[in-house]
Amino acid sequence: MIRLKINDIPIEIEEGKTVLEAARAHNIRIPTLCNQADLAPYGGCRLCMVEIEGYQRPVTSCTLPCHDGMVVKTDSPQLKDLRRFTLELILSEHPYSCLICDKKEDCAKFMLCIQKEPVTLGCKYCSKDGKCELQVLVEELEIKEIPYPLTYRGLEVERWDPFFERDYNLCILCNRCVRACNEIRHAGVIQFQYRGPDTVVGTAFGLTHLETACQFCGACVDACPTGAMSERYGKWGGVPDKKVSTSCSFCSIACEVLLNVRDNAVISSEPEHHPLCVRGRFGISQFVHNPKRVTEPFLKKGTRIVEVEWDEALQAAVEKLREFKGRTGIIFSPNLTVEALDALIELENSGFGILGTSLDSLSAYADFSLEQFSKPAPIVVLNTDIIDDFSVLMLQIRKSWKEKTPLIVIDSAQTKTADKADVWLQPKLGKEEDLLQLLFSESDKRNTTGVANELIETVKAMFNGNGAYLFYNPSNIAHVKLPGSVKAIPLFARPNLSKIMNMQVQNSNDILHDDSIDCLFLVGESPSLKKTYKVIIAQDHFIPACGYDIFLPAATFAEVDGSFIALDGKRRTLNKAIEPVGKSKPDDWIIKEITNNLGVEAGTTTRAKEPTQKATPKQVKPTGKYPFHLVVRENNYRFRNKSLSSLMKGFKKFRNDDCLWIHPADAENLKLKDGKKVQIISKDFSLTMTAKVTDSVPAGTVYAFHDPSAGLVMDKIVRLECIES
Amino acid sequence: MNEAFVLDEELKNRLTALTNDYSTKLAALLPALNIIQDKFGFIPPEAEQQIAELLDIFPTQVREVTTFYSLFYNAPVGHHKIYVCYNLSCCIEGGGKLLHYLAKKLRVSVNETTRDGKFSLYRTPCTGACEKAPVIIVNGAYHYNVTPEYIDELLTKLG
The missing domain is CATH 3.40.50.740 (Rossmann fold)
Incomplete structure (x- = not known):
């Protein structure tokens, strides 16, 4: 334990904590902008300056570890001046009319002046009004006017992505979004670009977020202290009356989520303890207040x-x-x-x-808890798009491990997870179980999986006797026999x-x-x-x-x-x-x-219950009449009777699950173009879908997402007919 | 991906060998970018992508570095890069006029490349050689006490 004094209050704190953390732990206020509890210290905003006895000049408390006998002052008049000066400089690039106008108290109510500042420059028209951290600081540091002219950067507002939009004219470069993306989500989508006055947050090569590996988890939006990043849907919802803690029901992981409620409406949702995925962060409010929802009998x-x-x-x-x-x-x-x-x-x-x-x-159901994953080991993902569908689970498991373990994906289609994996093994359809046998047991079976022997050897070397965790999709594979060192976890989409x-x-x-x-x-x-x-x-x-x-x-x-x-x-x-x-x-x-x-008494069952029959996956073999193998993938973006993409535009853009993935060679044979309608015909059903031509699926197979209302439940052999060219 | 910018095996081996010299792979980023720029004359986005894969970092991290340093070029530039110092000492000795002279002679403005792709013209802040002002830097080599006549000579020599 380390003993120090902050503002003459004696404080005890464990070793390794910073002065800022020590002060916060004892409710001593130090203003900050770039600091966020779950992110590494950055020292960018310079507002957390404190005076320390024996130091020549003030230092940033967020980067300074405590040591014994420290005497810290956090609220001297000199510090206040220094902070005020720093904030004035920060605000010289952030539209500040909403922050320092002398009529701001009455502005929203009475609209006192005829001449309003342009909407782009703030006034009371920032969506972050009332939730902005700059407003709090301006109040606290009593800034009444800013002696510098405003430099408006004139950057285009980025409105082309679903779920959130970005106005980097309001950005104060605190780096919180960048660190949230890298440290919390390990996604690495945004980063500072250029330098000096040109510095701006951006993606690689100026791609849109849709084109990058962005998972639209909203960690960056939650991190933003200003109105630079804002949610599209709940943007103008205002300040919530209350926050209600509940569980997200969209998938089986069931994350804790805080719902922001105002006037008996859910205006947005935010993570409570753990990060959320796109469904929990952006889906809930749009789902509850969906225009397609029917609320009358x-x-x-x-x-x-x-x-x-x-x-x-x-x-x-x-x-x-x-x-x-x-x-x-x-x-x-x-x-x-x-x-x-x-x-x-x-x-x-x-x-x-x-x-x-x-x-x-x-029958494959097995309980698991996160404690099971205490020992780091390679992760094998079989036939499931874990980064898209179970991203939070993956994050929590990997977060608890200090070292990074390899991610191996076994999938016949190139999913987002396959793109991110260290090794992607692409077996022939139906050969997944054989491949597992080859990987995990010393069988002398001939390799007919379509995966090169060298690649299998490489993966085997990764296991190194440590075992592995196997996450698999239970609806595709029924029986996986594995050695004891391999823990198999079926990932069910439903709770x-x-x-x-x-x-x-x-x-x-x-x-x-x-x-x-x-x-x-x-x-x-x-x-x-x-x-x-x-x-x-x-x-x-x-x-x-x-x-x-x-x-x-x-x-x-x-x-x-x-x-x-x-x-x-x-x-x-x-x-x-x-x-x-x-x-x-x-x-x-x-x-x-x-x-x-x-009005019937309980216990008068008329029909004898029969236990559920175990579904055994049938091997489907394409024939001359039905040349294509239709693979039905589990859809984790489906809730009750609707897929989320059919209800919300954002999900349609982010992940359109109402389409049929088809290989370019097959599409060319059928004279089928991307985005055109195709009819799927099998023995017992026919269905019209939009084609998505992509080389991420093998030729001779087509992929679609699970959709019981359309009859897409099990793998089938089908014939395709192009009905729109 | 543009075929022209696919890194060949030899180059890849050089970059991988670089990583052994540093404690983290990220540290090898700057030398790796230098190698790429030497090869292509600028840093094509395709190469950035491949470097990110080789060094096991995100493409945005490479982008952050290439946009931060003004001496990494993100688009093709001239074969010969001419930098003219525009700080006080050089300007007193006629550096500003030199810049105009070069611009007129090459028919480009500052930060532009001639149509034949031979020359690019830039301004640079102080190069630290004020005693021999005005100074220009051509392809990394300093030229001191430069006059318009000297420039004519130099341009003919460079072709």
Whole structure:
């Protein structure tokens, strides 16, 4: 322990801490701009200057380690002058009319002056108004005017990327965004460029963020102390009334997230303890207040669809369920809360229908916790785009290790993860398991995987007897036999798996193929239908693609109290941030109302439960009639019945999952051009999609994302027809 | 990727050998960029990308360095680079006139390259040789007490 005095207060602090950290730990205020707790000290803004006895001149406290017997002063008049001078210089390149105008208090309310500063120069028209760190500092240092002329840099505002936009005219070059990108996310997308007065934050070669490896995690936006980087959607949302801590439900990792709420609306979300991904950072507010969201109950009366009250809609649903007792299939999405799932079990127990969900290969389910990854070892990623889909998990694992371990990707397609990997092994389709055998066991099997023997030897040398962590996509590979040193972790995209396993539900495909079922109750799911049903009851946020007779609007995860089970088997709580939008109601409330109104005592199951059949992946071999192998990839950018890209423009730009990846050679044979429509025909379905011509997939195969509402569930052999050239 | 700027094996080996001389790979960045500039005359973006891969750093980090130093060129420049000092001592001795003379003679303005790609003209702050002002630097070599006649001679010599 080190003893020092700050402003005559004796302080004890462990070794290695800086003076700034010591002061902060004891609530002594030192103003800073470039400092951020989770980033390395930078010493750029020079505002944290302190006086130390025995030192000739003030020093930056953020870079100065404490030592014994130090006597520190943080608030002398000289320091205040120095800080004021520094801030004035910083502000000489930042539009400051919003900061030092003498009418600023009344400006927004009364609009006192006729002549406003141009919008670009600030006034009260900066989106960061009220949240800006410069405003706080100007107040604190009592700056009333700035003696220097404003140098407006006249840079173009960068509005061409989804999710956030950048106005580097407001940038004060604190380097926080750059360090956040490098240190928190290890993405290395932005960096200072040029020098002196020309210095600007930018990407390599002036590419747009979409063209770089940017994951749109928003770490840079959260780091920005000014309005230089701002979120597109929540930009003008203002200062939040409250912040509510809850869990992001978009995928199975379930990160903690803070929702900023103002006037019963989620204006934005921000990370609480750990970094978020693009879905949690930018997706939530747009999802909750999506213009496509339906928040009123609807009923089909004859040929017309009418808006009705809850009583009427529930009554209609109950009547239909009574009418089709025992002939109802209840297909639910795993994205529900545990409470809603419990309510569903009760509904099934009342004997009106059978439960089903679209999860395959549940047998591979295994709990894991981050403690499992205490020992650094190479990471092998099989058939899953871990950097795109599970970026937060990857970050947390690698963050806990001091050394960097190799990342090896086994994938027949060139994903974003494959681009970033140390080694990318591209086996032939269906040969992934053989390749794993070759990698991990001393088998004398002939190498038919299409991967060069030398490359396999190189990877084997990387393991070096230390074992490895294997992350794989359970829906593509069913059985992976591995030696004990290799830990295999299946990455499921959906939460609540341990719960659903105990529920012993049917596979939704079995229900859809069951001819005796005439009524469907869809809870957050929208399967592709094999026959016409007499009644479809849909309970969701958005209208399902398969149509409906009764629509019950459900509240999103930001509007309910509850819990769900994350990938690591632990329960995550959901806290209600806002009242349900419109007339929507929580899922569990709706199901319980229906069960109560059905009025049947529990425990009178009519149909004997059969355990879920294990899905065994069938080997598909292209034939003459169907020459293409359609590979269906797990889609982690899908929530309940919609893919995020179909709801939000940003996601459509960032990751369009409504397209078919096809190799250029195949596209040329079909005379198919990028972005044109193509029809996919197989034995039992046909579908029109947009083609994405890319050499990241092997020839003879086409890739699409999992989409049950379009019937894209399993690998198939297909024929392609170009319908637009 | 432009084929012309793909680094050949020999060059790659030289760059990899460089990394052994330093404690971190990042430290080899400046010498590596110098080698590239010697080879191509400027630093093509393709080469930046390949250096980033070789040194295991992000392309933005390479970009940060190449844009920071004004002596790394991001676009093709003339075969001969002429720098004219424009600080006080040189200007008193006629450095400013020299700059105009060169600009007129080469038919370019400052920071530009002649159409035939032979000469590029730049200004430079003090070169530290004030006692022999005016000074110009041509391809890294100092020329002292320069006069317009000397420039004529030099330009003919350089062709």
